[in-house]
Amino acid sequence: MVTSRGERRKMLPSTSVNSPAQGNGVLSSRDAARHTAGAKRYKYLRRLFRFRQMDFEFAAWQMLYLFTSPQRVYRNFHYRKQTKDQWARDDPAFLVLLSIWLCVSTIGFGFVLDMGFFETIKLLLWVVFIDCVGVGLLISTLMWFISNKYLVKRQSRDYDVEWGYAFDVHLNAFYPLLVILHFIQLFFINHVILTDTFIGYLVGNTLWLVAVGYYIYVTFLGYSALPFLKNTVILLYPFAPLILLYGLSLALGWNFTHTLCSFYKYRKTRPTTLKTSNLLAVHLTVLSTPAIIKAQRLCLQKGYGNIVKEAQKIWINQN
Incomplete structure (x- = not known):
């Protein structure tokens, strides 16, 4: 339940955010055991499967304000630090809603790219476990190390991110x-962005600029909200x-979205190895037969199909 501003003021403790009692300073033995990283992680994972205990209304409020006023979202992190002595979320509702968004937007992406059912499922697994979780773990660990190693104030060495x-x-x-990239962009992909025109990659690359730039800005706000950095x-x-x-990219005509769509669409459809017949057919290119060379190009585009059959089709059409 989201409390009002007046109620929050009444609930706020009198100590400041920088005080040792509320920061990462000295805690009693009972509080120290309760606030260890392992205990916090166990509590978070345990709540991950208890949907009735999640505050989805507040998580949706955060998602809205990440677009309109992200500073307000991080002010709530201050409030959590003062009341629960931890900066990180203890409610996985935001992660659950984000996962739902990932599923819906990825299905839409698969529909726009005219992908089959199983290809869309593969894309969904890739986006969730690689693009979001995998890359997120890598970036989070890197930023956690850099911020604790180089950004903590000298007089605040007892604090850590x-x-x-x-x-x-x-x-x-x-x-x-x-x-921006998996929802708004979907409405422009087929009719604007992938048209191989200047307007196409101008619109597509501008959306990428806004999306990545906003990622950088929200990340900056997150770490600048910590008073000991x-x-x-x-x-x-x-x-x-x-x-x-x-x-x-605009000068060279490099379309970021076209590259992304090609990666998503053909990443899992191209076999990693060639059949024996196709491998032998590759060696036939030494004969410099135009039909075989053209067939080889087509098969590379389609995902290593049967070069011999493609060559026969082209040879028949030519004769």
């Missing part, structure tokens, strides 16, 4: 990127190479 908070920051930043402005530095890459 929770790994769970680093993962929450990634999820916060990933959600707007997901909506310094020089968090360096997290905005990736904007420079991002804008440079955007300009180069």
